[in-house]
Amino acid sequence: MARAELMDFDQALELFEPVIGLEVHVELNTTTKMFSSAPNPANSAFHGAEPNTLVSPVCLGLPGSLPVVNGDAVRKSISLGLALGCSIAESSRFARKNYFYPDLAKNYQISQYDEPIAFDGELEVEIEGGKTFMIPIERAHMEEDAGKLTHVGGSTGRIQGAEYSLVDYNRAGVPLVEIVTRPIFGAEADAPALAKAYVATIRDIAIALGISEARMERGNLRCDANVSLRPRGQEKLGTRTETKNVNSFRSIERAVRYEIQRQAAILAKGGTITQETRHWHEDTGATSAGRPKSDADDYRYFPEPDLVPVVPSAELIEELRAALPEAPAARRRRLKGEWGFTDLEFQDVANSGLLNEVAETVAAGASPAAARKWWTGELTRLANASERDVVELATPAQVAELAALVDAGTLTDRLARQVLEGVVAGEGSPQQIVDARGLAVVSDDGALIAAIDQALASQPDVLAKIRDGKVQAAGAVIGAVMKAMQGKADAARVRELVLERAAAVE
């Protein structure tokens, strides 16, 4: 649907109530796959491997191969379930979801159906601006990821018009936890922002638990967004669509907003919504129709006969519960108080996904203000300029060391930025770069005075103005001195000395 045909968002909200439901897939970062001892590409140690090199007979569904459950994946799934406030099933089992598509060679996916590992949870989610919502979690179940298809041929390279497909089974069998919400009511105009914040909260939980790399751009975290509208005052839920392929936090918000506007336009004209999956297109900012949604019956689920039930002991569950980190929403409230940030300053950090970096930098000794400044300022700028991930540019320890050098007066902000460029270029620790590049502030007053005297001598008119009480004229001398010192001087100290010398020199 063209942009112009969409209904205005505010108007859509006047006529209809949006109801959303979110399915989030989290790839676990175990060393090996869910049912096979092949290396797991969702673990950063194996990321980017050549196609079909992280496979075993189980991943390829070869005759005679049998799955065996990865115990660590079960423990990580339970931890995630607990962090989502879920009950953990006393007994849980796997099921076969049958479908024919070459992304899984077995022609079925091992998943869970009627006995998921975790169910009935609740997650507190805070949106930008500080409003919080309780998101009801229906279930979190374990399953295996599918292989990756690349469609070749056709004019666009997209699936339509493809002539053949190339299959890489490295991802087949990667441990996944699928988290399914119940329908979320009452978000109203915040529905798009809430969808985004919910997935960001799951990302934070996964990182805090250390169970997933949780990087959306790598597909470690994926979101399918269900959206339906019902006319104001109507009890019955409207027909929903499920938008897939939403690969960034920003896209989640945009996709939900788009579906609300698209469905509203259709319903307002008396049309009906088709229950279907839709594909999100990042480039056009629109969704397009996919396949009609299959009924669960069509997957002909049945208990996986090759695997036995998962019956976690109460001791194991309590052990994992005791090891849970602080809930993200509570942690944010605590950090905001401890750091003394304004709402805006805190959101600046949180929305940049730099909460952990700033927290670790503060823990390493930096002031919260300095930690925030370096991460959301210069480092983010360098990351954008080089199209790299900001967290890969420097470590919290390096940033804390840099801040300490500034506090000690060894570096000015300007010099510190140069040191940071050195850190990003991998030249070593801030102190090593200061030594190697000779970047420390010239704190020797003798050297400064010599440069000041020279600058004053060469600009007698400026000297005269300063002596007449026009102190702002000192700027020209300070500039000349800073240039002579190659920027390695504290401008405030230079100013003090300039005024002193102007009064003293003959």
Add this chain to the structure above:
Amino acid sequence: MSEISAEQVAHLANLARIALTDEEIGHLTTELAQIMHAVEKVSEVATPDVPPTSHPIPMQNVYRDDVVGNTLTAEEALSGAPESDGSRFVVTAILGEEQ
């Protein structure tokens, strides 16, 4: 008593990618109904005090340590493939059935 319709058999055959003639659908409809009735007998003995059995052997919690084992090389993985590009399997494009 469950009844099986010819439409259900045709639908199942389609899901299983099995081509059936009308004649085959006819006698499979009868046979499937008989199988269903036989299986229904289980529900007569499945009282609430009988726990469901998901495995013939009463076992639970069979796990593997999270340690890398033997893997195949890409060459080995592709050795049985009808067609490959040297590193990936080549399959006919199947449209619109992505799960």
